[in-house]
Amino acid sequence: MDLLAHLEAYVATADEVSFSRAADRLGIAQPLLSRRIKTLEEHFGGSLFDRSRRQIVTTELGLLLLPYARDVLDRAQRLRQVARSARRSRVCAVGVPADCAPAALARALRAGTEHGITLGMRELPPLERASGLADGSLGYALVREPPEQAAFRVPLGLASAPVPEGDGGGAARRTVHLEELRPRRGRAAGPAAPPPLLLLAEDQVPYFEDRLYRAAARAGLPESRIRPAGPAATALAETLAGSALLLCTEPFARQHGAHWRPLADPALHRGYDVSAARGRDSAGTVPGWLATLLVSAVDAAPGRHGGPGAGVGAEDTRARLAARG
Numbered sequence: 001m002d003l004l005a006h007l008e009a010y011v012a013t014a015d016e017v018s019f020s021r022a023a024d025r026l027g028i029a030q031p032l033l034s035r036r037i038k039t040l041e042e043h044f045g046g047s048l049f050d051r052s053r054r055q056i057v058t059t060e061l062g063l064l065l066l067p068y069a070r071d072v073l074d075r076a077q078r079l080r081q082v083a084r085s086a087r088r089s090r091v092c093a094v095g096v097p098a099d100c101a102p103a104a105l106a107r108a109l110r111a112g113t114e115h116g117i118t119l120g121m122r123e124l125p126p127l128e129r130a131s132g133l134a135d136g137s138l139g140y141a142l143v144r145e146p147p148e149q150a151a152f153r154v155p156l157g158l159a160s161a162p163v164p165e166g167d168g169g170g171a172a173r174r175t176v177h178l179e180e181l182r183p184r185r186g187r188a189a190g191p192a193a194p195p196p197l198l199l200l201a202e203d204q205v206p207y208f209e210d211r212l213y214r215a216a217a218r219a220g221l222p223e224s225r226i227r228p229a230g231p232a233a234t235a236l237a238e239t240l241a242g243s244a245l246l247l248c249t250e251p252f253a254r255q256h257g258a259h260w261r262p263l264a265d266p267a268l269h270r271g272y273d274v275s276a277a278r279g280r281d282s283a284g285t286v287p288g289w290l291a292t293l294l295v296s297a298v299d300a301a302p303g304r305h306g307g308p309g310a311g312v313g314a315e316d317t318r319a320r321l322a323a324r325g
Contacts, residue, residue, distance in 0.1 A: 274286045
């Protein structure tokens with residue numbers, strides 16, 4: 001027996017003093033309501049209503065049990081409300097790269113509150129973001145994809161020690177080819193050896209590393225020149241000191257005062273999709289407002305396959321977000 005449904009039929013009938021009006025109030029057929037009342041009477045071992053008169057009357061047993069029935073229904077309603085509130089306030093984890101712009105993530109958090117979703121940003125490496133979506137520990141995430149297949153693209157380049165003013169700083173936007181990093185003939189090993197090329201955790205993805213090593217081999221760069229960066233702070237220190245080159249995005253380099261030049265090979269740029277965990281909604285899609293804000297956090301532009309705001313440049317996206325505050 002569905003006790004709550006049967007108690008609702010009992011209370012509604014006592015309130016309306018009519019089986020037909022009680023059935024209308026509950027949106028069910030009158031025969032179903034009558035069966036629920038009868039089942040409840042059998043359960044309690046006595047009549048709840050006197051049906052012998054023209055108008056039904058609540059019996060002594062019915063009057064005795066009525067306040068308790070109301071209390072059970074009130075508590076059940078409060079329980080539902082608490083459950084709904086808990087679902088609304090549950091933190092929805094969002095997987096993002098470690099080098100996202102904090103201001104853009106802050107806008108996403110505020111927008112989530114406006115849309116009734118409490119977001120929690122989690123900085124994770126690419127493979128952990130993908131696995132988090134698969135196991136449901138993440139609700140949404142920026143997922144790495146090959147740039148030619150991704151909805152959004154972020155140029156990668158090489159960060160190096162700051163260039164003094166008047167010493168070539170104006171050439172910052174000139175693309176760099178890996179061939180330019182080849183060791184010069186006759187250069188001796190030791191302190192003057194070419195600096196290593198460091199990879200942040202965000203770029204330690206199998207398909208990307210494979211592409212980079214193959215491109216380096218074609219350019220004549222020894223594989224030993226490329227190594228994982230370790231902690232970002234240490235990698236930045238080595239880069240700013242002039243003892244390493246760091247593969248990263250322009251905003252990340254500029255934020256820390258490094259000189260930056262984009263890689264000429266677009267196959268070595270970053271590609272991103274904004275994805276939702278399976279089962280999060282029927283369509284498995286990401287809200288447009290969240291996708292736009294996450295994309296702006298990595299300073300991405302629409303790739304070949306477009307995406308939210310496709311055809312709108314990164315500068316236009318930032319301008320629209322700034323206008324919204």
